[in-house]
Amino acid sequence: MYVAITGKGKSRVIQFCEQHRITKTNKKKTVVIKTIGNYQTLLKENPNIIFELKEEAKKITEEKKKNISKNTLFRFGHSLVHSLWKEIGVSKILGESLSKTLFSLVIYRLGSSYSTFLENRKTPFLNLESVSHPDFYETLLELEKKEKDLTECFNKFFEKKVKRENSLAYYYMSSYKYNSYWKVLYGFSSSDFQEVEEDLSFDMILLFDSYGIPISHQLFMKEKFSENKLKELKKILKISKFILVSTQEGKLRDKSFISPILFENLDFEIQKEILKETKWKVIEKDIKTDEVLEKDKIIDIDGNLKLYVYWAKKRAFKDYIEKNNRNGYIYIITDEETLEAQEISNIFQYTWNIEDKFKITDVDFSEKHLHGHFTLCYICLCIIRYFQYLLGSDGKAFVPMIYANKAISNPMIFMEKKGNELFLNPIHLTNSYLKLSKILGLGEFSQGMSVEKFEKNSGLKINNILL
Template sequence: MYVAITGKGKARVVQFCEQHRIAKTNKKKTVVIKTIGNYEELLKKNPNIILELKEEARRLTEEKKKNVTKNILFRFGHSLVYSLWNEIGLSKILGESLSKTLFSLVVYRLGSSYSTFLENRKTPFLNLESISHSDFYETLLELEENEKILIDCFNKFFEKKTKRRKNLAYYYISSYNYNSYWKVLYGLPNSDSHRTEGNLNFDMILFFDSYGIPIFYQLLIKEKFTGKKLEKVKRLFKISKFISVSTEENKKKKKSFITPVLFDNLDFEVQKEILNEKKWKIIEKEIETDEILEKDKIIKIDNNLKLYIHWSKKRAFRDYIEKNDRNGYIYLMTDEELIKPHEIPDIFQHIWNI
């Protein structure tokens, strides 16, 4: 870290700066750590200010070097997650001990796939300790006790940071089988009930807003998700309408749904209308060449159903590389009038992100 005087004339300012080498090059970039103030004004107040700031920069540099640990692994993104963690205030909600262990689990999971998570959490990352099996399950049990407090904390934070549509939200249901394969692969604990019943089926219902941020979740074992349960969640979060989002082809709900559909499964007349160059809404164009980069179209199937078609050049190139015959198109069917056209592909894409 060093002291820099930047700018011209009376607009000169004093800053703490650092230089970092750009990876795979001999070039360096300057990073401003802190702007102290106007050079002229600082000098009037204290003629020795530059010498004092240089000493301070030297002290801060030495302090920073001492705090760097010698752990062999480092995952980019630690500081970002830690910054968000503190901003949300999870340490105050969960307590220092539980918060520290949970933070480690989150960072390990973010830097892992399902298959590597088990091994990664045994290896110490920078400023993180390895997590044993017992710590892992004890943390999850403690977390379960604080479930309501934690959900309230997240919801309050994201309501301040985003412009949520309070009248409308979405939910997605996924089904799983808890069986011997999961026990062996992930080291899940055995119990008499699981051994006698063999496969244990359960559903996870995830409720999320138009940003893809989860609002609430529900785990159901041996029971179905009914309209009554949905009404209870509506009242709990004061949301007037939930829309079901499916990832399965042509899995239509009775009402309030978004689902994908294959081009080949559409009626011939609808296919012809899609291929027609008319009635497309241009979303983005290349200014110099006037080339279309993104467009969408809505086709009414009947009084209730409508088909949303989205095309992008970027996706078309990826589809060409993957040879999947989609040619840059997304086809989504819905019966909802409240959803804005540009929201539909984003909402659907959030499923994969979550």
């Protein structure tokens, strides 16, 4: 605001004015805030009137600025991962500085689409350290060196927290290509894809427990995975039995497998058994209409094979749109007699789109960088699977990954500053975040929180962002 003298001759007046920018133009318009009085009359009464009014205008402007709300929005779902980080003990292996950088990379990946090194979000994570490209590449090289130590570190943590069956593990095989020309890493569940000169091809074996939580991973760049390698892994990890989980329909193994199968590849008698209205276990019904929305059943085949059949109305509609003739059914076959229907379904779902969790774009990788990148993604998968485990009441129920991801990416804190006071208002608190925060020992969140209370309950620091 400023002091203006307007008009002509004896009609001149003193006014308080402001200039406001006209929307979508570079032009400004003058707005009269207050007319003080006749210039000549006021000047006669007080020769210092202009100076005094200028000082008053300056004071009023400063008061207005103080009273204007300064609103800032930050994500704070990473408080869940932060609460685990120290307990897992990553800094003991990497040191404080590298552990902090790795934490940032993990959050960027879990809180984004998984495909980029750094997602440019309009709403940033609260006080999350930014990572430059040189630091990103350097961190991957360090992760490559510490791959074994980090795997052991996470396994020790999960041995304390998760009810694992130590003598049994599941494994999943996937193939990847890094294209040095396009600078992109992408994966497939099988190796049936065309070779390109710029491609570096390799395979990954991911081992996980019955809750989908990773136990170990191995990359095979210059040699193919074999039964001998599997025996070596059994000795190293001290696991007596491995079960292969495959997503390739129709490719059955000799023993110890869980695999999808096509309806047309089943015997006619089995097909008839599937279509019967008997033996179905209803999973979900419409409360109002009593219509079955989801169901499954187990069919024994030849005494040594089990066929798990699942049907859902939502999937049937999706299949109809895609015209794939599956009609809402999923068929999974296994030779594991002890597995229950829900276990077969859950274990198979842990492999869905697993390749997407390791892809990345716009990167210039060497083989060592690739090893480091897979270690980073492995850590991300460990954390998100553990959150799924907790959300499912210690693995009693299967909870889709998206709920764990949203617990990290959705919660925000709306910071509103009025004068010297700062008000913190949490928004977008998903049910998954609230459940995980309670399990992990974080405090409760409410509207109009003080800085001290928010920092105590979330474990994150504000660091005087608006002060």
